[in-house]
Amino acid sequence: MTAIPSNPDAKRVEPYVKAFERFEQAGARQQPPWLFPLRKAGIARFAELGFPTLKHEDWRFTNVAPIAKLPFRPVYDPARIPNREVLDQFPLATMAGPRFVFVDGIYAAELSSNPALPDGVKACSLTQALTTEAALIEKYLGRCVRTEDNAFAALNNAFFQDGGFVYVSAGRSVPEPVQFLFVNTGREVGATIHPRNLIIVEPGAKATVIESYVSLGNAGTATFTNAVTEFFLGDQSTVEHCKLQDESLGAFHIASLHSRVGRAVNFSSHSVAVGAKLSRNNIRTTLDGEGIEAILNGVYLTGGDQLADHYMVVDHAKANCASHEYFNGILAGRSKGVFHGRILVRPDAQKTDAKQTNKNLLLSDDATADAKPQLEIYADDVKCTHGATVGQLNEESIYYLRSRGIGLETARRMLIHAFAGEIIDRVKHDGLREELDALVWDRLEQQESVAVGKGT
Amino acid sequence: MNQPILAIQNLHAGVENKKILKGINLAIRPGEIHAIMGPNGSGKSTLASILAGRDAYDVTEGEVIYCGKDLLEMDPEERAREGVFLAFQYPVEIPGVNSTYFLRAALNEHRKHRGEPELDAMEFLTLVKEKVKLLHLPDDLLKRPVNVGFSGGEKKRNEIFQMAVLQPKLAVLDETDSGLDIDALRIVAEGVNTLKRPDNATLLITHYQRLLDHIVPDFVHVLWDGRIVKSGGKELALELEDKGYDWLIKHDVARG
Numbered sequence: 001m002t003a004i005p006s007n008p009d010a011k012r013v014e015p016y017v018k019a020f021e022r023f024e025q026a027g028a029r030q031q032p033p034w035l036f037p038l039r040k041a042g043i044a045r046f047a048e049l050g051f052p053t054l055k056h057e058d059w060r061f062t063n064v065a066p067i068a069k070l071p072f073r074p075v076y077d078p079a080r081i082p083n084r085e086v087l088d089q090f091p092l093a094t095m096a097g098p099r100f101v102f103v104d105g106i107y108a109a110e111l112s113s114n115p116a117l118p119d120g121v122k123a124c125s126l127t128q129a130l131t132t133e134a135a136l137i138e139k140y141l142g143r144c145v146r147t148e149d150n151a152f153a154a155l156n157n158a159f160f161q162d163g164g165f166v167y168v169s170a171g172r173s174v175p176e177p178v179q180f181l182f183v184n185t186g187r188e189v190g191a192t193i194h195p196r197n198l199i200i201v202e203p204g205a206k207a208t209v210i211e212s213y214v215s216l217g218n219a220g221t222a223t224f225t226n227a228v229t230e231f232f233l234g235d236q237s238t239v240e241h242c243k244l245q246d247e248s249l250g251a252f253h254i255a256s257l258h259s260r261v262g263r264a265v266n267f268s269s270h271s272v273a274v275g276a277k278l279s280r281n282n283i284r285t286t287l288d289g290e291g292i293e294a295i296l297n298g299v300y301l302t303g304g305d306q307l308a309d310h311y312m313v314v315d316h317a318k319a320n321c322a323s324h325e326y327f328n329g330i331l332a333g334r335s336k337g338v339f340h341g342r343i344l345v346r347p348d349a350q351k352t353d354a355k356q357t358n359k360n361l362l363l364s365d366d367a368t369a370d371a372k373p374q375l376e377i378y379a380d381d382v383k384c385t386h387g388a389t390v391g392q393l394n395e396e397s398i399y400y401l402r403s404r405g406i407g408l409e410t411a412r413r414m415l416i417h418a419f420a421g422e423i424i425d426r427v428k429h430d431g432l433r434e435e436l437d438a439l440v441w442d443r444l445e446q447q448e449s450v451a452v453g454k455g456t
Numbered sequence: 457m458n459q460p461i462l463a464i465q466n467l468h469a470g471v472e473n474k475k476i477l478k479g480i481n482l483a484i485r486p487g488e489i490h491a492i493m494g495p496n497g498s499g500k501s502t503l504a505s506i507l508a509g510r511d512a513y514d515v516t517e518g519e520v521i522y523c524g525k526d527l528l529e530m531d532p533e534e535r536a537r538e539g540v541f542l543a544f545q546y547p548v549e550i551p552g553v554n555s556t557y558f559l560r561a562a563l564n565e566h567r568k569h570r571g572e573p574e575l576d577a578m579e580f581l582t583l584v585k586e587k588v589k590l591l592h593l594p595d596d597l598l599k600r601p602v603n604v605g606f607s608g609g610e611k612k613r614n615e616i617f618q619m620a621v622l623q624p625k626l627a628v629l630d631e632t633d634s635g636l637d638i639d640a641l642r643i644v645a646e647g648v649n650t651l652k653r654p655d656n657a658t659l660l661i662t663h664y665q666r667l668l669d670h671i672v673p674d675f676v677h678v679l680w681d682g683r684i685v686k687s688g689g690k691e692l693a694l695e696l697e698d699k700g701y702d703w704l705i706k707h708d709v710a711r712g
Contacts, residue, residue: 404562405536418552
């Protein structure tokens with residue numbers, strides 16, 4: 001039995017604790033026994049923390065009460081398996097490379113394509129890896145994710161079912177991006193999936209990994225996706241990561257991306273958030289070796305009453321590292337963009353070069369942007385900058401384009417596209433960049449307020 | 457051929473409560489190059505902006521007829537598609553908008569407007585290659601975002617390059633010579649001269665005579681305090697160079 005501490009949220013967390021007891025009795029779905037302590041610690045931590053409220057400094061701008069109010073219905077089996085053709089409608093569907101598909105969080109082998117990979121490279125579902133790579137997983141899983149202030153990651157630890165697994169042994173490289181596609185069927189209100197991804201890249205290895213989260217149809221059922229991705233990046237590895245969040249407008253989406261980065265690693269992580277009613281990415285990157293170059297890069301595009309939140313902590317633990325964060329928000333309707341970036345420079349992290357930029361483009365009078373940059377510096381020889389802007393399209397630029405014969409609407413679209421393009425252009429993989437560019441362009445075309453400049 | 461390309465009649469305009477143009481009259485016919493000169497604050501750039509369609513100004517009186525149509529009724533993009541081109545005094549930088557993409561979109565709007573087929577990327581590149589050479593612009597210009605990272609001179613040359621691609625019927629050059637060194641000035645002038653045809657016209661707005669050494673105008677007008685106080689041939693520009701504007705202003709005051 002897991003004790004429920006007496007906190008004001010006790011009632012609220014009770015259904016989760018009860019659900020965990022049932023899950024535990026069901027043998028936590030036949031997973032190895034060494035996982036139980038992680039899961040039990042997860043539910044205990046969740047019960048202790050409860051859902052964050054607006055009173056929590058890190059959640060000031062994002063109200064997750066609607067998630068807390070949902071009935072908790074963790075999904076252990078997929079509702080229905082969509083046809084293969086249905087998958088073709090989703091973004092990035094035509095990209096080459098292995099693709100592992102999860103329906104309501106559960107691996108769907110029949111929808112996945114799993115070409116032979118070079119020696120020393122493994123990619124599969126986490127469940128499968130738990131049988132074939134148990135020792136490796138035991139060594140890494142849960143070692144990087146921080147739950148002491150993250151109730152959602154703790155909840156994922158308790159309930160996760162499946163997700164993507166990538167292992168690249170020292171000096172090897174994955175020729176094509178490995179893609180994990182999570183399809184939410186919107187099966188019922190409160191249906192909750194806990195995707196769990198584990199990426200291990202050994203020293204000198206190279207990989208490109210894509211996570212995408214999509215919904216079947218746009219039914220708008222209030223479902224909850226609560227993902228955790230852990231990255232372990234060995235010395236001198238080169239890794240590009242992209243997370244696309246394109247869930248239905250009823251969905252709630254919380255994701256935690258925690259990485260431990262070794263010496264002289266080149267790591268870029270891109271976030272494209274265009275879907276969901278409420279989404280939040282908790283990104284925590286620990287730069288645990290010298291000479292790292294890390295780029296955190298993202299664009300969010302919202303309309304209606306959507307909210308997209310990026311919260312990140314970059315922890316400079318060692319000297320001579322560069323971390324650059326670039327996040328652009330394009331906000332229409334009554335939607336809201338939130339950016340919270342904390343840069344922590346520890347005493348040993350001399351010669352740190354940390355930069356943080358958040359730019360927001362408001363396409364309607366009712367859209368809002370909240371930005372909270374935070375620098376916490378304990379070393380004395382560092383270069384740290386941050387900046388946040390909120391504004392409308394530049395009238396002079398619009399006039400210039402019009403004076404060359406380009407219509408008002410096209411001019412507006414060009415400038416908005418350019419604003420998103422600043423972010424998309426940082427994606428190094430050509431095919432991925434082109435797909436993302438097309439996706440953002442397509443979504444901008446659908447935004448009515450792009451054309452008229454007023455809220456939808 | 458005798459219909460003017462541009463006919464400005466009694467044009468009064470300003471911002472809020474400030475009158476800037478106080479009754480401009482000007483007719484420009486096909487094949488002609490006109491120069492408007494005048495001291496700072498005389499209304500030169502206001503006139504250019506009103507012709508291009510910047511909505512910061514209120515026209516309170518008068519009319520502007522372009523090829524028989526009411527120019528002031530048209531949106532800026534309509535004016536451009538009908539063949540009006542303004543070379544900006546201060547071209548804006550537009551990060552993220554690729555020059556090729558921008559200019560091809562503009563040209564295709566013009567072509568659509570004329571009922572001509574749009575050009576694809578290859579056709580467009582073939583077309584612009586020679587124009588890039590004409591203006592001595594760097595080869596990678598078309599790969600860069602519009603005006604971003606260009607020097608002052610490159611921005612001005614880029615304006616004339618765009619003009620060469622869009623082939624306007626009426627080109628208005630707003631102080632294109634300012635900030636140019638003599639070599640850049642020569643290149644710009646060569647560009648403008650090459651583009652001159654019997655069926656188009658150019659309106660040069662300038663503070664200095666030196667541009668007119670390279671582009672020879674058919675008519676020179678002096679703008680002072682929102683009105684054209686004197687018009688003449690190209691020799692008027694030289695007279696101004698000699699005597700300055702004071703001579704004319706005194707003349708005007710004496711007359712008035």
